[in-house]
Amino acid sequence: MATELKQLKLETLRSQVEKHLRLAILNGDLKPGEKLIERELCEQLGVSRPSVREALRKLEAEKLIVIVPHRGPEVASMTLEESQDLYAIRRLLESFAAHEFTRLASDTQVNQLAKVVKRLGDAGKKNSRTGVLQAKAEFYDILLGGCGNQLVKEMLGGLLSRVSLLRAKSLMLPDRLPQSLKEIQTLLNFIEARDAKGAQKISYKHVMNAEVAALGVFRLQHPESSNQPNH
Missing domain, CATH: 1.20.120.530 (GntR ligand-binding domain-like)
Incomplete structure (x- = not known):
């Protein structure tokens, strides 16, 4: 039971991080081409790196961010x-x-x-x-x-x-x-x-x-x- 509650808490936390980052992108607070540094995001949001990474993976699947070789994740831009x-x-x-x-x-x-x-x-x-x-x-x-x-x-x-x-x-x-x-x-x-x-x-x-x-x-x-x- 404790394990299930811990997992639920982690899922909720990841969802909150994902929602926060998505809204920041859509509101324009995070600009196209802006680099997303995991360490800084962790500090700003007060969450662990796994939560941030999971949220970034979800937003990558939505094509709101891209992973650039040798640079890491950044907000997607379009032609x-x-x-x-x-x-x-x-x-x-x-x-x-x-x-x-x-x-x-x-x-x-x-x-x-x-x-x-x-x-x-x-x-x-x-x-x-x-x-x-x-x-x-x-x-x-x-x-x-x-x-x-x-x-x-x-x-x-x-x-x-x-x-x-x-x-x-x-x-x-x-x-x-x-x-x-x-x-x-x-x-x-x-x-x-x-x-x-x-x-x-x-x-x-x-x-x-x-x-x-x-x-x-x-x-x-x-x-x-x-x-x-x-x-």
Whole structure:
């Protein structure tokens, strides 16, 4: 019993470290290309090195960090072309998930989604970056959990982690956030009406608009990328 409790405590600690580092990356506190030094992380978080290493392995699997030979772990960065590829696949998968959720989700799941959309709107009005990102994560957990396709859930879940590297930069833009919230509310309206085609269409449009905003910020921060050919 003592061994089981110790294991549970270790798992909880690793989860907390992982959550802290993920949020720091998505909030922009840890920048793309920034080196992650295990010793410093241990000191900052007050945890053991195994807990930090396990968390880093999980974030590496999500492609939020990369292990660079002779340098160690650092926050992942993306090229313009990689970003365009991500959004192209996200449009297809997310609009499909919205269609299938509308068609298959239980009334309970739809109600859960509505509650999260309200929390998202409240966080947006307060201009709370952390609140918006957390509500967004919950939104996708429910949407993917009710779309009836485990493969889409796994694929899109992985993509969204990487997309978050870009989305965190653009989501809180003064002109983007209100529009994003309006699009999500419209998506919810279609879902509640069980209009699968309408949900698919607005979801596709939502991701297209998100891409324009995110890549606009990317180009401003990386002027050299403007010379790269578009797809």
